[in-house]
Amino acid sequence: MTTETEALLSIGEVSERTGLPTHTLRFYEQEGLFAGPIRRNAAGRRLYTEEQAHWARVCTKLRSSGMPLPEIHRYVDLVRQGPGNEEERFAILREHEQKVARQVADLQEALAVIHTKVEIYEEALAAGTADELWRDGPTCGRS
Amino acid sequence: MTTETEALLSIGEVSERTGLPTHTLRFYEQEGLFAGPIRRNAAGRRLYTEEQAHWARVCTKLRSSGMPLPEIHRYVDLVRQGPGNEEERFAILREHEQKVARQVADLQEALAVIHTKVEIYEEALAAGTADELWRDGPTCGRS
DNA sequence: CTAGGAGTTCAAGTCGACTCGAAGTCAACG
DNA sequence: CGTTGACTTCGAGTCGACTTGAACTCCTAG
Numbered sequence: 001m002t003t004e005t006e007a008l009l010s011i012g013e014v015s016e017r018t019g020l021p022t023h024t025l026r027f028y029e030q031e032g033l034f035a036g037p038i039r040r041n042a043a044g045r046r047l048y049t050e051e052q053a054h055w056a057r058v059c060t061k062l063r064s065s066g067m068p069l070p071e072i073h074r075y076v077d078l079v080r081q082g083p084g085n086e087e088e089r090f091a092i093l094r095e096h097e098q099k100v101a102r103q104v105a106d107l108q109e110a111l112a113v114i115h116t117k118v119e120i121y122e123e124a125l126a127a128g129t130a131d132e133l134w135r136d137g138p139t140c141g142r143s
Numbered sequence: 144m145t146t147e148t149e150a151l152l153s154i155g156e157v158s159e160r161t162g163l164p165t166h167t168l169r170f171y172e173q174e175g176l177f178a179g180p181i182r183r184n185a186a187g188r189r190l191y192t193e194e195q196a197h198w199a200r201v202c203t204k205l206r207s208s209g210m211p212l213p214e215i216h217r218y219v220d221l222v223r224q225g226p227g228n229e230e231e232r233f234a235i236l237r238e239h240e241q242k243v244a245r246q247v248a249d250l251q252e253a254l255a256v257i258h259t260k261v262e263i264y265e266e267a268l269a270a271g272t273a274d275e276l277w278r279d280g281p282t283c284g285r286s
Numbered sequence: 287c288t289a290g291g292a293g294t295t296c297a298a299g300t301c302g303a304c305t306c307g308a309a310g311t312c313a314a315c316g
Numbered sequence: 317c318g319t320t321g322a323c324t325t326c327g328a329g330t331c332g333a334c335t336t337g338a339a340c341t342c343c344t345a346g
Contacts, residue, residue, distance in 0.1 A: 065253035086273035090264040110208035
């Protein structure tokens with residue numbers, strides 16, 4: 001049913017689309033981050049399907065949101081095993097989603113702290129009282 | 144003017160307040176992350192002022208938001224040098240603030256991608272059509 | 287007086303995720 | 317035919333931020 005009409009992509013093309021260096025794409029492959037095998041041409045060079053290229057892009061998101069390679073690998077293993085373990089895959093995704101949500105919250109908290117300090121400097125610099133900002137002194141340290 | 148009435152804290156107490164292991168507190172000190180010297184008692188043990196403890200807590204926020212130790216060090220050096228470089232300190236903080244804001248945005252983008260995948264699983268599992276979720280196939284891979 | 291627990295210093299090890307380098311292959315161009 | 321330049325494999329190196337460990341000191345409670 002699925003006709004073989006997809007354009008196949010070289011590692012360079014996938015690299016461009018994903019922003020991942022070719023070295024990293026090979027590294028990911030060897031770490032088992034692709035469910036199916038990546039085809040090769042006669043000369044042994046990698047040929048990626050569109051799906052695989054897309055998955056690589058998803059991987060960049062998983063990674064940039066802090067999913068460790070072994071966990072991506074675990075997910076991919078489930079996919080490789082075929083239907084029947086969707087709940088487990090779902091659990092991995094949902095858990096990671098929650099972890100990322102927490103990360104966002106934590107970052108925003110840190111952002112608030114930093115912003116408070118930024119504001120103190122802004123005001124002091126505007127008021128010309130910046131020299132009161134000293135050491136871990138009263139103004140600077142306490143907020 | 145500043146009377147010496149502050150209660151001084153042991154490394155253990157600071158560790159509790161900040162969540163940083165004592166090892167890490169010593170490590171930070173040796174990396175120059177404190178503007179002033181940390182006092183010692185007769186037995187050579189560290190005594191932190193409230194200000195220093197507070198700064199340690201700020202450090203946890205700077206770190207958790209990805210400010211590298213060398214950059215914190217740079218900021219602290221400016222503080223150590225005393226008044227006159229507030230603009231430079233301000234620049235460091237403001238830049239980091241922006242970096243964190245970008246981080247938040249990126250994370251939220253990743254979160255969106257992940258959430259899309261989560262939703263696909265939710266729906267498929269609810270509809271009992273989960274076995275259509277296969278490999279990098281049409282349903283799973285494309286979104 | 288001794289045992290426990292917190293503290294000290296300094297050096298070395300760990301961890302994850304790349305990142306780089308060497309040595310070689312291959313297709314196309316001038 | 318020679319030289320780019322993108323590709324291949326394999327193994328080793330890097331980086332930042334801890335983290336661990338060994339060997340030691342000190343105070344307090346029993």
